[in-house]
Amino acid sequence: MGLLVFISVLLVAACGLIYELVAGTLASYLVGDSVFQFSTIIGTYLFAMGIGSALSRYVNRGLAYRFVWIELLLGIVGGFSSALLMLAFAFTQGFELILYTLVVVMGVLVGLEIPLLMRIVKDRYQFRDVIAHVLTFDYLGALGASLLFPILLVPRLGLVRSAMLFGLINAAVALWSTFLFANQLSATRGLRVACLLVLFGLGTGFAEAKRITATAEDNIYADEIIFARDTRYQHLVLTRFKDDLRLFLNSHLQFSSRDEYRYHEALVHPGLAAIPAPRRVLILGGGDGLAVREILKYPLVESITLVDLDPEMTRIFSSNPMLTRLNASSLLSPRVHVINADAFPWVASNADNFDFIVIDFPDPTNYSLGKLYTTAFYRAVARHLSAQGFMVVQSTSPMFARDSFWCIAQTLKQSGLQTFPYHVYVPSFGEWGFVLAGTHEYLPPKSLPTGLRFVSVDDLPALFQFPPDMAPLSMPANQLNSQILVRTYENDWKDISH
């Protein structure tokens, strides 16, 4: 029997350590700053264990009975601690309060266990043997748990199920104790029923852990993250909520599949449909293939050259089934040539002519991107325009970044082009602006490809009207040596967010 007692010491010790590790890891994952989390949680936990040990002297009668209950309680609290913490983080404001309350409760219970156990078995052994054996198995259990946790439990079971598993072990120790200490217990049947109930509850929890995690994570990240990758050039995240796919580059929203058609139809058709016989098209940026999808609606277009910096981006949008459904596998069309290169050097060194050029870069949030919105860049691009050609530039929001929008328009003008700014409403972006530019007058098209969902011949001219709150502002042109746009853009969005 002695060995069986000491094995329960080992298991109990392992459980205690696992709960502590679960709390520390979860807090690090969710809140960050792992050093702080682990330090404070271990400290609080040990301190609470001390309280438990101190309280143990007030337990005078029914030691075995109380020990069983403590094991059951610990099984419930510890077993569900991980799930509880996840839900608390997802749905409440008081994560820290709940975290430390749980840590204190578990610590107190763990602190009670060993003193009680020692006193239960004290009459069977000499005092020095009790101390030696109990502590030996206690530390062995701790070692086992601390090795199992990172190597097996977290990778194989995850945090929620690991905690549940050790809750089950706690409850099992409780059940086992009713047999082990039967001679010190009176109402064993009631206790055993309670044990079975707890085991059942934890078992169910263990089986349903995936759903608990999913519920919590859905709420933590708002939408399910189906893809996240750090490429050499950017941080790429794709999320899905029901049928809505969203792409974020460096945490800036690039499109939402619910309304991207508005953006991409507006980007492509007003310009391209106005060109009598477009044969060659160039897209700078736009590695998502969505603008390409629109351009492929023109049977006269023989070749589309897409220049995007990030090979990872064009690869994903050529291969991921969810994304190829969205862009209608446009990047796989034999008419499309994908080139992964930095746009400015490519434009400066290439000599081809194009009838339509789409410039679809992320907003000018830094000096590197700012280079792609300068007179030097637009002059270099304009050299590729054929006589009938137009270029169109995604130009941020004329509503939220009004100065920036008109600065881009002015930059195109200063590059020797005639400009035709227009804007559309894209629900996930708000009011969004584009500037068409060319070396000749623009007349809105008389016909459009069939099957468009947003742009229509009748409504097109209205896009070129700007209401007073988005009306033209006098802005200087953006140049490589001034980079005024980056500063302007920063100010524009600062005004919105404060």
Next chain:
Amino acid sequence: MKLGRRKFLGLGSAALVGLSLKSEKKIAGSFVNDSFQMGHLLRDRTAFPGAKRIEKVPVVIVGGGIAGLSAAWRLRKRGFTDFVLLEMNQQAGGNARWGENEFTAYPWAAHYVPVPGPKAVCVRELFEDLGVLKNGQWEERYLAFSPQERLFLYGRWQEGIEPAVGLTSKDREQFQRLENVFADFRKSGAFTVPLELGLSSKSKHLDRISFSDWLRQQGFDSRLLHWYMNYACRDDYGALASDTSAWAGIHYFSSREPEEKGPLTWPEGNGWITRRLLERLGANIRTGQMVHRITQTRRGASVFVGDIEFQSEFVIFAAPTFLAPYLLDNFPRLHDFVYSPWLTANLTLDRYPDSRGAEPSWDTVFLDSSTLGYVDAMHQSLRTHVDRTVWTFYWALAEGAPAQNRQLLLEKDWAYWKEAILHDLERVHSDIRQCLSRIDVMRMGHAMIRPAVGSIFSEERRRLRHPNDRILFANSDLSGISIFEEAQYYGVEAAQKVLKKLHG
């Protein structure tokens, strides 16, 4: 688990590899472009072989820096091609030399030219030739991109090099007042580029006092203001303000209109200009040709290189003027030609180091450092994504006597300078050692002429500017300051005089 001995050793060495990855990264590099060995042959009057061959060339240009190349440019542009340019080093360019690795070109010395004002007629003409100036517009790609300059001070960054944070009201007042004083000097028209055009004896008194003494005399005692003035003198003259003529200090600030456009620059600095000139002049240029003697003859002058005697009608001496006493017979000792020793280093970075949140700038300076900071070669790249780069690190050895510093340059080994440079950078970029793979160091004992007190209005200098014989001097040191425009001015002037004399 049984662990075999072999396996154990394997794990052990894996652990060691893991350790060595964390330890310091190996930084390669060496001294490059050393030329003092050749200079010392001249200094020590080593015996050179006698001439075995004779080449007859009407015009010989000695020295392939900007002065010599500009003389050549002017000759060719006027349709005169019967000349040779002799350069001692393997690479022409002088202070406008450049280097190149597999991903970028970078400067070895001068790295920008201020947008030339209306008086710099020849510079404007050159830039029109090179496509830098088109229809009155400066090519945007050749203007320094924004953000241009940043200064690290008090543990943070500011944009621009003139200190703008942490100023007391006294500092602020003095900066403002000094700016007004410089504006008045600017209006006076006495401070021009090229310098000779505005030189007037009315401002001669400013050449008799050091810049720092003059500032104190005018009531300027702000520490930050003196730091900034010192920085300017070290940057342009390789000298402290206390070793610089007040006239030259004022010239730095008053010779140009305050230019918002920012200077003209290229990844390889002024090496870009050298390259373009070499493309046009290549046929006339011979590198690795050390001239060891120049003699005046009855009908011209002879230039001796190795065992060749170039018999010419005119020699344009565009090499640094301090070499003249060693090359020319009976040339008097020079007194007013003091040169500043410099060190530049090119640092190859595999990634950008931690910059405490600042956007990479073109030119980075640290307050209260004895170095001049560094310039980023990839800043003028059109790329949006740059991971590797080359930094050119500038260090004018301004404190102490030039001769002693030249000695220091010769005595200390590469590792000493590498550590000194890293020590300076580490104060701001704590992980710089992990980012670097190479540091190449170039030592220049006579990097640039120093506009010491009394040197601008020096009689010696004036005499050399107006020679009447067959040997014409053309180095920028004739002006007393070492800048691109002066080198080009004297080179072109010399070429024009030669053309005039040749064609009567």
